[in-house]
Amino acid sequence: MRILISNDDGYLAPGINALAAALAPIADIVVVAPDSNRSGASNSLSLDRPLSVQQAANGFYFVNGTPTDCVHVALTGILDFVPDLVVSGINNGPNMGDDTLYSGTVAAATEGYLFGIPAIAFSQGTYGWEHIDDAARHARDIVERYFAALPRPYLLNVNIPNRPYEQLTSVVATRLGRRHQAEPVIKAKDPRGKDIYWIGPPGATKDAGEGTDFHACAHGLTSITPLQIDLTHKTQLDALSKALA
Numbered sequence: 001m002r003i004l005i006s007n008d009d010g011y012l013a014p015g016i017n018a019l020a021a022a023l024a025p026i027a028d029i030v031v032v033a034p035d036s037n038r039s040g041a042s043n044s045l046s047l048d049r050p051l052s053v054q055q056a057a058n059g060f061y062f063v064n065g066t067p068t069d070c071v072h073v074a075l076t077g078i079l080d081f082v083p084d085l086v087v088s089g090i091n092n093g094p095n096m097g098d099d100t101l102y103s104g105t106v107a108a109a110t111e112g113y114l115f116g117i118p119a120i121a122f123s124q125g126t127y128g129w130e131h132i133d134d135a136a137r138h139a140r141d142i143v144e145r146y147f148a149a150l151p152r153p154y155l156l157n158v159n160i161p162n163r164p165y166e167q168l169t170s171v172v173a174t175r176l177g178r179r180h181q182a183e184p185v186i187k188a189k190d191p192r193g194k195d196i197y198w199i200g201p202p203g204a205t206k207d208a209g210e211g212t213d214f215h216a217c218a219h220g221l222t223s224i225t226p227l228q229i230d231l232t233h234k235t236q237l238d239a240l241s242k243a244l245a
């Protein structure tokens with residue numbers, strides 16, 4: 001098996017290093033990741049400048065671009081083969097509910113999926129890398145268990161609780177939860193007195209009920225949500241068609 005690995009926390013992040021180390025024994029791996037932390041990059045492509053690709057001493061490729069740039073460049077410019085699987089992560093912190101729209105971790109996997117390749121995004125339920133090697137070993141189990149089990153291509157969003165490996169025993173299929181609207185920006189002054197704004201934290205969970213990713217992870221279960229890309233609002237399409245008729 002040949003696996004392309006990317007992330008949004010950058011090629012030096014503990015999460016991608018743990019994931020690469022865990023997958024190396026079961027696959028030929030290629031790592032192509034951003035040169036710095038690009039969390040929140042969503043599916044952005046850099047169209048206003050060229051991208052450069054460098055290779056670190058450990059063989060990882062790093063790119064001065066977004067997660068989507070990395071997978072796009074890897075699939076169309078670096079690799080001379082089509083990988084069997086694209087994996088992204090392991091992200092520092094959760095990517096659940098509405099967060100998945102902003103996530104660079106999910107976006108890297110999505111780019112593989114858009115090229116018709118099975119893809120899995122991995123995130124840890126809590127920030128801070130606690131038990132990251134356990135999460136990576138668990139991620140390898142998931143790849144081994146489910147890689148061939150689903151119709152292709154698929155796009156899976158996986159959130160793993162920060163727990164010792166022995167306690168990562170339950171994996172459940174979930175739907176995305178929902179959040180309330182985000183907290184406001186945080187206004188401050190730069191050293192020259194000019195107004196600046198920090199993007200504030202995400203909103204509190206609104207739908208975190210049973211069956212959601214939020215609910216599973218909060219109860220110590222590994223959450224897997226199958227994602228799709230078609231944003232069409234099917235029922236409104238009918239209403240719109242009638243309104244325009």
Ligand code: MN
Binds near residue numbers: 009091
């Ligand atoms: Mn991140």
